Amino acid sequence: MSYITKSPWLVHYDGSSCNGCDIEVLACLTPLYDVERFGIVNTGNPKHADIFLVTGGVNTQNYPVVKQIYEQIPDPKVVIAVGTCACSGGVFHDCYNMLGGMDKAIPVDVYVPGCAARPESIIDGVVKGLAVLEEKQKAMAIPVREKQALREKELEPGVAVNKSQEAGK
């Protein structure tokens, strides 16, 4: 059984946004939605987090910040982009300093659209993220050598054939 789906801790970062989605994320913590009943904890610390919840788009100024937070989260991790801004840049996408959605800076696993995204859909997005998280953890558990073999078999069959031919020589 995977415990990671029962205790996802998230770190929340608000990029280039109107703060609407930011407020909705915080609304998830209130007694009305109470995400802690699923074991979700909003830690302020990327080193403790499993889920990176980003609202707002990425601009030239917060690009390195987002990257750094992402790199500080230990594996396995998923990124959830909440709100139209985080998905594509939203209303800000034409601004001179905007790079676009969060996927311009870091790999995003789940997109939650909406302006502002409702708490229900944010929770839904996190639940979708949990499935990805579990998948990633399973992938982590496979030793590197087996992973290589699997990769050769499924993704690059040509390499495997070449290798076996070389071994035959």
Added chain:
Amino acid sequence: MSDMVCNIVSGIVYLILAPVIGGLLAGIDRKISARMQRRVGPPITQPFYDFFKLWDKQPVAVNKAQRFYIRGFLLFAILSGFFFFAHGDLLLVIFTLTIASVCFVIAAYASNSPYSQVGAERELAQTMAYEPMMLLVALGFYLHCGTFDAKAIVQSPAMNFIYMPGIFIGLCYILLIKFRKSPFDLSMSHEVHQELIQGALTEISGPTLAMIELAHWYENVLLLGFVYLFFAWAPIWTPVVGIAMCALTYFSDIVVDNCCSRMKWEHMLSSAWVVTLVAGFANVAFLMYMR
């Protein structure tokens, strides 16, 4: 000889049961806190899920020293509890517990992160605040029962609490610090995000963080053991009183945790010392007079 076997068995029972009890206590704590804030709260077994999850995460440590000292923290926390429940010397228990907290402080100092550094400093201030009272607890039991031996203390002819109410009050006060509850959750807590991220825990992640959780569970059970010493005496049924009082102490700490905001460290230090001086010393003076 059979006495010794008995002691070792009870020590081993502690080693096995303490994490279970400590984890459940932490779960109950989170549940009660959530109910007080009108939330549903996580399941009671949540701390175990957290623990196993952290254990499976990618191990990231700032440097080797950090990992070493956190292992030391866990080891000494377990060891001090083992000494206590194997009916060892109270002084030995307290000093071993101090070594554990020293390990924790050095682990926090191991990284250059300012949050971690400030957390370590605050942890030191906390140690300064509670350490005198811990020693007075041992001294009080010695003056009253004539021994530091935990087994002899729980066999005393009358309830120890009757002779040592001041020391018990002092212990309750510093238990708030030791359990890392508001108003004394200065160095680390799950709610420190705003000012210090997670304080001393900021740079600790994955399996090492799991070790710290485990050490805290062991430590909490040990500290409740000290409460137990006050309320158990010779008759067979008294453990019920002792355990009930442990539960009550823990519950009231949760209530205080939810009612208070964080104090400044100066206030923590001075108030803890005032309580130690007034309640603790008055009680010790009384015990000396009684002898």
